[in-house]
Amino acid sequence: MRDEEKDRRARIGVPRLALGALSGALAGFAALAVAELVAAAVRPQAGPVVAVGGASIDATPAPVKDWAIRHFGTDDKLVLQLGILAVLAVLALVLGVLAVRFRRVGAAGVLLFGVVGAAAALGRPDSTGLVDALPSVVGALAGALLLYALVGRLTAAVRAPVTVPGSVPEEAPEEAGEGPPLSEGWDRRGFVLAAASAAAASAVVGVAGRSLNTSRGQGAIASRRTVVLPSPRSPAAPVPRRAGLRVPGISPFLTPTGDFYRVDTALVVPKVDATSWRLRVHGKGVRRPATYSFDDLLRRELIERDITLTCVSNEVGGPYVGNARWTGVRLADLLAECGVKPPSRGGPADQLVARSVDGMTIGSPVEDVMDGRDAMLALGMNGEPLPFQHGFPVRMVVPGLYGYVSACKWIEDIELTTFDSYDPYWVKRGWARRAPIKTESRIDTPKPFARPGSGTVMVAGVAWAQHRGIDKVEVRVDDGPWQTAHLAAEDTRDTWRQWSFPWRAVKGGHTLTVRATDRAGTVQTDRRTRTIPDGASGWHSVVVSVE
Numbered sequence: 001m002r003d004e005e006k007d008r009r010a011r012i013g014v015p016r017l018a019l020g021a022l023s024g025a026l027a028g029f030a031a032l033a034v035a036e037l038v039a040a041a042v043r044p045q046a047g048p049v050v051a052v053g054g055a056s057i058d059a060t061p062a063p064v065k066d067w068a069i070r071h072f073g074t075d076d077k078l079v080l081q082l083g084i085l086a087v088l089a090v091l092a093l094v095l096g097v098l099a100v101r102f103r104r105v106g107a108a109g110v111l112l113f114g115v116v117g118a119a120a121a122l123g124r125p126d127s128t129g130l131v132d133a134l135p136s137v138v139g140a141l142a143g144a145l146l147l148y149a150l151v152g153r154l155t156a157a158v159r160a161p162v163t164v165p166g167s168v169p170e171e172a173p174e175e176a177g178e179g180p181p182l183s184e185g186w187d188r189r190g191f192v193l194a195a196a197s198a199a200a201a202s203a204v205v206g207v208a209g210r211s212l213n214t215s216r217g218q219g220a221i222a223s224r225r226t227v228v229l230p231s232p233r234s235p236a237a238p239v240p241r242r243a244g245l246r247v248p249g250i251s252p253f254l255t256p257t258g259d260f261y262r263v264d265t266a267l268v269v270p271k272v273d274a275t276s277w278r279l280r281v282h283g284k285g286v287r288r289p290a291t292y293s294f295d296d297l298l299r300r301e302l303i304e305r306d307i308t309l310t311c312v313s314n315e316v317g318g319p320y321v322g323n324a325r326w327t328g329v330r331l332a333d334l335l336a337e338c339g340v341k342p343p344s345r346g347g348p349a350d351q352l353v354a355r356s357v358d359g360m361t362i363g364s365p366v367e368d369v370m371d372g373r374d375a376m377l378a379l380g381m382n383g384e385p386l387p388f389q390h391g392f393p394v395r396m397v398v399p400g401l402y403g404y405v406s407a408c409k410w411i412e413d414i415e416l417t418t419f420d421s422y423d424p425y426w427v428k429r430g431w432a433r434r435a436p437i438k439t440e441s442r443i444d445t446p447k448p449f450a451r452p453g454s455g456t457v458m459v460a461g462v463a464w465a466q467h468r469g470i471d472k473v474e475v476r477v478d479d480g481p482w483q484t485a486h487l488a489a490e491d492t493r494d495t496w497r498q499w500s501f502p503w504r505a506v507k508g509g510h511t512l513t514v515r516a517t518d519r520a521g522t523v524q525t526d527r528r529t530r531t532i533p534d535g536a537s538g539w540h541s542v543v544v545s546v547e
């Protein structure tokens with residue numbers, strides 16, 4: 001028996017291990033393909049990669065997440081999912097190799113991944129119950145069975161000569177050094193056939209699952225297509241003609257929707273059907289809790305406002321700021337209707353927690369939302385219904401507060417509570433409870449390391465201090481004096497402001513620096529801080545080389 005075992009081990013050579021690895025890879029592929037198809041029947045968010053990805057986003061420490069946003073931008077989600085796939089691929093190869101020796105253990109290993117995926121799916125805040133475990137469980141079962149079957153074909157070739165004494169010809173030991181006797185008839189054929197058909201079937205199942213997943217939400221898409229935004233009772237004043245400077249390379253005053261930055265934790269953009277959407281308002285001090293439908297909101301008085309949104313993860317000089325024309329319902333009116341009072345008028349709740357369909361929680365000060373500023377439940381962005389990725393059907397927008405404390409997308413619930421009794425998502429992860437937007441400015445042109453010719457070079461960009469307004473922008477060349485830049489006309493104090501500075505550039509390397517002063521008289525600080533916990537501060541500089 002010991003000899004047989006030794007013999008068997010000796011025969012497990014490199015080629016066989018390679019085929020084991022291949023079996024592992026095929027099993028992993030099959031598992032993911034089947035999971036994808038099952039997820040199409042359950043919901044795309046329940047798929048193992050999305051679920052594990054979502055769980056890792058939630059578990060990622062703030063500095064790492066910040067680093068990821070900084071380095072990969074909106075691609076961070078793609079990078080994360082590719083990373084998960086890469087890890088799974090390596091583990092699948094390892095399990096395949098392991099299965100050549102320990103067939104059951106290898107198969108059980110695949111099942112274990114199913115358990116991890118299922119646990120992740122069930123633990124998501126937007127989990128819809130036990131069905132969310134199905135994609136991972138069914139996928140893992142398929143993968144485990146396939147691995148068991150494929151590896152069976154490999155080991156059968158070894159066992160055959162051992163279990164049928166006498167039929168083993170003398171050359172068997174010679175083959176041991178080279179690995180499995182794959183030339184032995186049906187085993188090879190069996191393996192190749194099984195592997196090839198498994199690969200083909202997985203591809204078909206995977207492609208079918210993918211396309212079913214991406215075509216989901218037809219109801220939501222149709223509901224968005226039929227939305228007609230009524231003209232707002234309180235329209236925004238036209239953007240002053242001179243709010244937009246004609247300087248090549250400057251950010252357009254209104255950010256086209258397609259260029260608007262996107263920051264959220266959703267690996268799959270929620271597609272919410274507006275016809276079944278509801279918003280619930282309840283909680284501490286809400287004397288008349290209420291539920292609103294999308295039509296309820298459309299029938300109300302609508303306001304239209306230009307508001308510049310900023311992400312707290314925006315580095316000095318970074319891209320996560322955008323200006324849009326929003327149409328929506330004034331949030332303060334709706335809250336008042338529900339009997340909510342701000343703390344300054346004796347209301348017991350100082351925090352408004354907005355909850356989205358994907359389980360995000362975003363907490364804003366009730367006082368700010370009700371202090372007369374244009375905090376709104378936005379239904380429209382730049383004259384269109386909200387795009388899905390920007391929160392269709394309804395999101396919050398509050399001038400002057402970073403997005404993570406104000407701009408809940410895909411909102412479905414508003415709860416009045418206190419800062420003492422509840423920490424929303426980002427606060428649990430180390431960000432500040434309250435986060436007004438810091439006064440900042442950015443050089444859009446010239447770009448870093450540009451090589452303009454000498455003569456007049458237009459230096460231009462944007463400055464923002466939402467809800468306070470920008471009063472002054474200054475530019476400094478190298479260590480020279482601060483020089484006042486030209487300010488474009490102001491739209492409102494809730495929007496950014498363009499600026500420009502004609503610079504007489506002389507040959508050589510130069511550093512251009514900008515700083516803004518807001519209407520409260522605060523000069524943008526040069527103190528560099530990280531984005532965590534309440535937004536980056538510091539001056540933006542650009543190094544250029546004049547030729």
Ligand SMILES: Nc1nc2c(c(=O)[nH]1)N[C@H]1C(S)=C(S)[C@@H](COP(=O)(O)O)O[C@H]1N2
Pocket residue numbers: 260261262263264265266309310311312356357358360389390391402403404407408409410
């Ligand atoms: N549901 C949900 N809403 C969200 C977020 C999110 O992750 N989930 N991110 C917030 C953050 S951090 C910002 S900066 C803004 C960004 O809005 P945008 O993607 O439309 O630009 O949305 C906010 N609303």
Ligand SMILES: [Mo]
Pocket residue numbers: 263310311312313402403404
């Ligand atoms: Mo953000």
